[in-house]
Amino acid sequence: MLIAEVSYRPVFAMRGRIPALRDLVQGMRGRDVTQLQQALAEAGYRRGSDREGYFGVGTAAALKRLYEKLGYAVPTVPGRTSAIAKNEAEKASGQDIGAAGGGKRDQLVMAPKSEVMFVPSFPARIVTVSDSVGTKISKDLLKLAVGGVRLIGRLNPSEGDIVEPGHVAEVLIEEDGSRHRAAVAKVGDLVTPKAGSKIRQPPYIPVTFKAKAPWKAELNGKSAQITVTSAATSDEVLTVPLSAITAPADGKTSVTVITGSGERRRVRVAAGASADGYVEVTPEGGDLREGDQVVVGR
Structure with a gap:
């Protein structure tokens, strides 16, 4: 869940389809609050008696436990906890219980948009890191790719008619010499690199391969030699x-x-x-x- 630390503060990933567009502060409502509550529950931190979509004391306590588990202080902003308590009491009773007492200026729990990255599904992996330790962040720090590791080969266009989904393939990982059995899952459309590109690449057809078990994360980024068997004979042939x-x-x-x-x-x-x-x-x-x-x- 924890994917980076910036200026001694955490950046962690949670499941959700709504991007972190605003800082979520105790007392707020909305679909993004519901998403935060669901993500916290998935991690094992329940919202207590808070209603779905309302950032109350239960959600605040859940978020605090998460930060403590990660080893960081939970972010807070100045506010009046008495106003939060009044709001929750009115919801529970269905009556207007009058103005909240003066109370002291307290701190409300917050989920900063700078520290939470919502991704639509897991597993997810970091594919690029734009800056290094000790440098000032000048652009997007991280880019994540969701889903498991995928194996995509490049097929010579002249052989596009003889490779079909279901054909058996043998995958040789060049780095360690390991071999894996796979099958053609999808044959894509012809890709022609743009003219004037700095990296000269010939046209190719992308082919996606699948194995019986998901590809292991350690294979990510490694080069592979793929041999596809489109037809085979039972005996020796001329x-x-x-x-x-x-x-x-x-x-x-x-x-x-x-x-x-x-x-x-x-x-x-x-x-x-x-x-x-x-x-x-x-x-x-x-x-x-x-x-x-x-x-x-x-």
Whole structure:
């Protein structure tokens, strides 16, 4: 929950979809107060007898316990606790009990917007930190990414038609050599980097992969080599380099074989599964065997 400390004060994350747009002070009402109460309850700190959406003494006590647990003093602002007590007594009785007594100037508990970051879901992880220790904060200090670690690969556009959701993949983490089984979850649309970009990148198709168990947090940011199996054969097959396949004007796929005497002969083939620059072939009109030399394009 605690994600940073700025000038000896905490910054912590809590679940909620409404951004922290104002300082929440004891005595306030609103949907953002309800969100704070729900977030505190999720962390184990109940609002006591406070009504939902009202920042009363119960919510203040819950917030105080949270800060104490984190090791910080709860923030306060000057105010009159007698006015808060009067307000709560009127709510409980349904009657106007008159003006509150003079009372002393006291301190009201506050949840500063600078110390609370609401995120829509957990887990969440820090993806960028803009400044370092000892420097003055000049822009947004932190950026969080919600949800678990995702694995997204970049597919060559020429292979976009052969990769589909459900295809099995093997993921090799280059840093430690560990291997993981995964499957294609989603094939995205073609991404073409903007012209004039400082980092030159070729067009690619983003592919999202999923595993049986969630990806571990320690894999975040690590490079991976992904091998996708779009088709597989049960037995050994005859293959040729992909560049050896030709389709002349007659539209019949073939390869050109070089004989022992240096002559060339065309052999019609049916192409099958392909991987790593090779394609499965089945001769349909001629003799083609393991060890034959074939002409490849350049």
